[in-house]
Amino acid sequence: MAIPDEQIFPHATGAAAETVQKHQQPQDVIFYAGWFCPFVQRTWIVLEERGIPYQYKEVNPYKKEKHFLDINPKGLVPAIEYKGNALYESMILCEFLEDAFPEAIPRLYPSDAFERAYARIWIDYIAKSIVPAFFRLLQGQTEEKRKTALDDFVKALGAFADKVKGPYFLGDQFSLVDACIAPWVVREYIVVEHRGHSRDLAGVNWKVYADLLEKRPSVLKTGSEHYTEIYGRYLRDEAQSEAAKATRSGGVIP
Known part of the structure; x- marks a missing residue:
C-alpha cells in the first residue's frame, strides 16, 4: 500500500x-x-x-x-x-x-551601495529566470515542454555563471546571491536524473561554481536526504504547493 x-x-x-x-x-x-x-x-x-x-x-x-x-x-x-x-x-x-543583526559576521551584502544593488539585480534574476525554469522542467509532462524548459534552464544558468567573479558570485566572499541560488544547486541532481539535464550543458563556469557551492558548510548543514521522494510529486505534476500551482497555471511563483 x-x-x-x-x-x-x-x-x-x-x-x-x-x-x-x-x-x-x-x-x-x-x-x-x-x-x-x-x-x-x-x-x-x-x-x-x-x-x-x-x-x-x-x-x-x-x-x-x-x-x-x-x-x-x-x-x-x-x-x-x-x-x-x-x-x-x-x-x-x-x-x-x-x-x-549588523553585529553578526560576516555580512552577506557588500558594504558598497552599488555592489549591494548589483547583488539585488542577480537575486531578482534567480527568482525570475532560474527558479521558474527549474519548476517548469521538473513538472513538464511532455517531451516538448521538457525540451523547452531544459533549454530555458540551461540558458539561464549559463547567463548567471558568466557573471560569477569567482570563486563565489561576487568574488572571494560568499554572499546573499550565493545563498539564494544554493538550494537549487542542491536539488539540481533531480533534473539530472529525471529530465536529461547536466551541469556541463550550462558550461564550465556553471559546473565549477555549482560544484563549489554545494560543498559550502552552511549548504551541507541545511541539506536533507530524500529530496527525490518528495519531489516525485512535482515530477508527476501532482504537487499542490503554491510554486507548483503557479508553474502549472503559468503564473508568478510566490
Missing part, C-alpha cells in the same frame, strides 16, 4: 537533522521551516552563515498549527517570529536578518 505523502520523511534527515537538533532551545528568532523547501533553505543558510541564534520549528504542511497561521495567514514557510513579531517570504527574511 502506498504511503501517504504526509507520512514520508516528516522531518529533516542527514546533516540537516543534526542541525535541527542543535537549535531547539528558545531564542529571540523562531524559524518556522519545512526541511524539503528550497525557499526555507536559503533563509536557513543565512542563519547558519551569520551565526544568528535561532530556534527551529518544523511546520507540517498538512496540519498547520493555529499559532503559525495566526502569525502567517498565507500559511507558507519560511517564516520568522522575532520578539513576538512575525515576518515571512524568504528574501524578505534574508534582508531582515542582514539588517537586524
Whole structure:
C-alpha cells in the first residue's frame, strides 16, 4: 500500500537533522521551516552563515498549527517570529536578518551601495529566470515542454555563471546571491536524473561554481536526504504547493 505523502520523511534527515537538533532551545528568532523547501533553505543558510541564534520549528504542511497561521495567514514557510513579531517570504527574511543583526559576521551584502544593488539585480534574476525554469522542467509532462524548459534552464544558468567573479558570485566572499541560488544547486541532481539535464550543458563556469557551492558548510548543514521522494510529486505534476500551482497555471511563483 502506498504511503501517504504526509507520512514520508516528516522531518529533516542527514546533516540537516543534526542541525535541527542543535537549535531547539528558545531564542529571540523562531524559524518556522519545512526541511524539503528550497525557499526555507536559503533563509536557513543565512542563519547558519551569520551565526544568528535561532530556534527551529518544523511546520507540517498538512496540519498547520493555529499559532503559525495566526502569525502567517498565507500559511507558507519560511517564516520568522522575532520578539513576538512575525515576518515571512524568504528574501524578505534574508534582508531582515542582514539588517537586524549588523553585529553578526560576516555580512552577506557588500558594504558598497552599488555592489549591494548589483547583488539585488542577480537575486531578482534567480527568482525570475532560474527558479521558474527549474519548476517548469521538473513538472513538464511532455517531451516538448521538457525540451523547452531544459533549454530555458540551461540558458539561464549559463547567463548567471558568466557573471560569477569567482570563486563565489561576487568574488572571494560568499554572499546573499550565493545563498539564494544554493538550494537549487542542491536539488539540481533531480533534473539530472529525471529530465536529461547536466551541469556541463550550462558550461564550465556553471559546473565549477555549482560544484563549489554545494560543498559550502552552511549548504551541507541545511541539506536533507530524500529530496527525490518528495519531489516525485512535482515530477508527476501532482504537487499542490503554491510554486507548483503557479508553474502549472503559468503564473508568478510566490
